[in-house]
Amino acid sequence: MTMEKFELQQLRDLPIEEVASRLGLEVTHHKALCPFHDDHHASLSFHTRRNTFRCFVCDAKGGTIDLVMQYLHKDFKEACQWLSNGTIEPQRPHSTPLSNQRGAGGESSFDATKYAHYFAHPYLSQAARRFLFDERRLDPRVVSWCRLTSWRDRNGIDWLQIPYYDQEGHLIGIQNRNLSNQNENGAPRFRFPKGSECGIYNLPILNRLKPGEALYITEGASDCWAMLSSGHKAIAIPSATLLSKKDQDQLFSLSFSLTYHMYPDQDEPGERLFLHLQKILPNLQHHQLPQGCKDYSDFYLQTKSLTFNPPTLTH
Numbered sequence: 269m270t271m272e273k274f275e276l277q278q279l280r281d282l283p284i285e286e287v288a289s290r291l292g293l294e295v296t297h298h299k300a301l302c303p304f305h306d307d308h309h310a311s312l313s314f315h316t317r318r319n320t321f322r323c324f325v326c327d328a329k330g331g332t333i334d335l336v337m338q339y340l341h342k343d344f345k346e347a348c349q350w351l352s353n354g355t356i357e358p359q360r361p362h363s364t365p366l367s368n369q370r371g372a373g374g375e376s377s378f379d380a381t382k383y384a385h386y387f388a389h390p391y392l393s394q395a396a397r398r399f400l401f402d403e404r405r406l407d408p409r410v411v412s413w414c415r416l417t418s419w420r421d422r423n424g425i426d427w428l429q430i431p432y433y434d435q436e437g438h439l440i441g442i443q444n445r446n447l448s449n450q451n452e453n454g455a456p457r458f459r460f461p462k463g464s465e466c467g468i469y470n471l472p473i474l475n476r477l478k479p480g481e482a483l484y485i486t487e488g489a490s491d492c493w494a495m496l497s498s499g500h501k502a503i504a505i506p507s508a509t510l511l512s513k514k515d516q517d518q519l520f521s522l523s524f525s526l527t528y529h530m531y532p533d534q535d536e537p538g539e540r541l542f543l544h545l546q547k548i549l550p551n552l553q554h555h556q557l558p559q560g561c562k563d564y565s566d567f568y569l570q571t572k573s574l575t576f577n578p579p580t581l582t583h
């Protein structure tokens with residue numbers, strides 16, 4: 269692979285906090301739990317102007333490429349490839365201490381047979397039901413369509429398990445979402461089993477679309493559930509800068525048989541994402557969220573509370 273100088277600069281200029289989030293780190297107020305030592309106090313700081321990170325405890329530091337190299341145990345070339353292709357590379361759960369991780373170059377693919385049985389008979393714990401139905405007020409049919417399930421790890425942390433399927437319905441990745449209050453347990457917000465491909469979410473919905481029908485693009489699975497619960501057909505993308513070429517091509521090839529719609533998040537990154545996607549999907553239509561709604565989930569909850577109170581599903 270030859271890497272032109274300007275391409276390298278583009279990778280160095282990718283927002284450091286977005287790269288960190290894509291790796292699974294939870295960034296709050298320019299800080300995150302440091303994945304390079306056993307951290308409980310968000311010691312990793314991001315300097316957005318210089319586009320760098322630094323841990324004041326273990327002295328890990330660098331830019332976007334360094335972060336990927338150190339976190340995923342990749343060499344320079346592989347890290348650059350990961351940054352330009354984002355979603356197609358396997359991710360590591362960052363809760364694993366570095367000493368327990370295998371060395372560089374240990375490519376691994378996602379073993380669906382190991383996980384498929386979790387989703388055959390979904391189980392929703394009380395924590396999961398509270399989150400999905402009380403807090404997010406999602407339609408139970410959506411939860412069942414998405415085959416959401418839940419589990420509790422040996423530290424007593426409740427996780428929501430979110431399967432990613434390709435259009436043919438093959439399990440290609442899993443996202444685990446921490447359902448507990450993170451300040452209580454210090455665990456990460458998201459974890460991905462080895463080799464998970466979590467690119468476009470809810471691809472099986474494409475088989476349900478009639479020609480010319482509207483498909484909503486959301487950012488992240490939870491906005492997708494809210495959109496589906498409002499009766500729209502929807503997919504979710506992780507972030508446009510990290511959309512793989514394969515995912516971009518798939519979205520583009522569909523743009524002839526359906527119409528794309530989007531309610532961008534009500535902030536600068538939201539609008540930037542819309543403009544970026546519109547370059548790939550010229551027929552993408554912009555919808556404006558009302559004042560005071562930061563994202564579609566927020567809007568969904570506000571309209572929901574105006575219309576009716578769903579029956580409580582917890583015992």
Ligand SMILES: [Zn+2]
Binds near residue numbers: 302307324326
């Ligand atoms: Zn550290």
